[in-house]
Amino acid sequence: MRTVYVDNAATTAMSDRAIEAMKPYLKSVYGNPSSLHTVGQEAKEALEAAREKIAKCINCTPREIYFTSGGSEADNQAIRSAALNGAMKGKKHIVSTAFEHHAVLHTLKKLEKEGFEVTYLDVHSNGLVTAAEVSSAIRSDTALVTVMFANNEVGTIQPVAEIGKICRERGVIFHTDAVQAVGHIPVDVAAQNIDMLSLSAHKFHGAKGVGALYVKRGIPLRTFVEGGAQERGKRAGTENLAGIASMAAALEEACECMDDDSQKLIKLRDKLINGLLKIPHSKLNGDLSSRLPGNVNVCFEGIEGESLLLLLDAKGICASSGSACTSGSLDPSHVLLALGLPHEVAHGSLRLSLSTENTEDDVDVILRETPAIVEYLRNISPVWEELEKGLRPHLI
Numbered sequence: 001m002r003t004v005y006v007d008n009a010a011t012t013a014m015s016d017r018a019i020e021a022m023k024p025y026l027k028s029v030y031g032n033p034s035s036l037h038t039v040g041q042e043a044k045e046a047l048e049a050a051r052e053k054i055a056k057c058i059n060c061t062p063r064e065i066y067f068t069s070g071g072s073e074a075d076n077q078a079i080r081s082a083a084l085n086g087a088m089k090g091k092k093h094i095v096s097t098a099f100e101h102h103a104v105l106h107t108l109k110k111l112e113k114e115g116f117e118v119t120y121l122d123v124h125s126n127g128l129v130t131a132a133e134v135s136s137a138i139r140s141d142t143a144l145v146t147v148m149f150a151n152n153e154v155g156t157i158q159p160v161a162e163i164g165k166i167c168r169e170r171g172v173i174f175h176t177d178a179v180q181a182v183g184h185i186p187v188d189v190a191a192q193n194i195d196m197l198s199l200s201a202h203k204f205h206g207a208k209g210v211g212a213l214y215v216k217r218g219i220p221l222r223t224f225v226e227g228g229a230q231e232r233g234k235r236a237g238t239e240n241l242a243g244i245a246s247m248a249a250a251l252e253e254a255c256e257c258m259d260d261d262s263q264k265l266i267k268l269r270d271k272l273i274n275g276l277l278k279i280p281h282s283k284l285n286g287d288l289s290s291r292l293p294g295n296v297n298v299c300f301e302g303i304e305g306e307s308l309l310l311l312l313d314a315k316g317i318c319a320s321s322g323s324a325c326t327s328g329s330l331d332p333s334h335v336l337l338a339l340g341l342p343h344e345v346a347h348g349s350l351r352l353s354l355s356t357e358n359t360e361d362d363v364d365v366i367l368r369e370t371p372a373i374v375e376y377l378r379n380i381s382p383v384w385e386e387l388e389k390g391l392r393p394h395l396i
């Protein structure tokens with residue numbers, strides 16, 4: 001049976017170019033970039049070449065890039081750093097949204113326990129926050145605004161440039177978790193007024209366990225991994241050079257191909273959305289126009305997303321009900337709840353996240369299999385029976 005992998009928001013397969021780029025650093029160029037000898041310096045040159053490529057792709061200088069173990073670490077370091085630096089000036093308030101990734105939300109929860117106050121902005125039913133709402137939440141003691149660039153579940157793209165502009169005017173640091181955006185849609189930290197930005201290689205066909213934090217020059221960054229002087233003293237530990245090389249190559253490739261890839265993905269995405277919405281009592285989650293090219297997120301009333309996933313998997317279709325991080329828990333997605341969906345509707349969600357490796361055939365397989373599975377699950381669902389008998393009202 002053919003596998004149709006449509007869970008690219010969880011992780012992607014590495015591209016050939018990314019694999020080729022990492023190979024030399026697994027064997028021949030094995031030096032430690034901190035060593036002063038020739039072998040080490042060769043590694044150091046490769047490290048700096050990768051930094052330069054990544055900086056170019058998001059329009060910053062190489063000195064503003066700090067390599068990390070991934071998006072989660074970058075989020076943690078950015079937020080904690082800005083919070084603790086703010087606290088030194090008596091600023092202990094942070095503005096964020098209710099539908100951030102858990103790498104952000106859990107960091108904020110922890111800061112709340114440490115005496116910080118966080119305003120979580122509501123997200124509109126279309127999956128967007130507005131710059132005006134961010135503006136009204138900012139106070140004189142606000143140390144940081146952290147709003148994600150694109151949401152990992154519903155794919156909505158936030159008005160980052162406007163939010164950044166407001167933060168600049170108000171003198172507040174602006175961090176954005178751009179893990180779903182970088183390599184997929186245009187990101188320009190200068191034009192978009194971004195002070196700190198997190199990215200992760202495995203979301204754009206690079207290796208897992210490697211990412212970067214961009215920090216605008218002049219903004220102080222705290223160290224949380226103590227040790228050697230790597231990353232200009234901000235993040236100790238021998239660099240994952242092979243992974244970093246793959247990240248640079250993957251990002252370069254993603255940026256070169258972005259226009260063509262987006263066009264292709266949007267076609268597949270919209271065909272999927274149109275096809276799936278033909279299923280009665282279904283609904284698209286998240287705005288259609290301000291949306292990642294590869295994201296589909298729909299709810300089907302009267303079914304459990306988890307059951308749907310298992311049956312799709314049995315047909316070779318690998319999808320998700322939302323975030324990989326919440327799977328295993330029985331709670332519905334915090335993102336869908338933040339959009340105002342009732343619990344019972346949020347439970348029946350399906351996220352399909354496409355990459356350029358997907359084909360029209362994949363879309364056809366999904367559109368062939370899904371309606372029958374939804375119907376099967378509804379036929380054995382006591383909730384659906386009540387809905388059909390009119391004992392409870394349809395919500396979608």
Ligand SMILES: *Cc1c(COP(=O)(O)O)cnc(C)c1O
Nearest residue numbers: 070071072101103152179180200
């Ligand atoms: C995947 C993801 C992360 C975590 O990145 P890792 O590299 O897996 O730690 C953070 N934020 C968003 C929006 C993500 O999609």
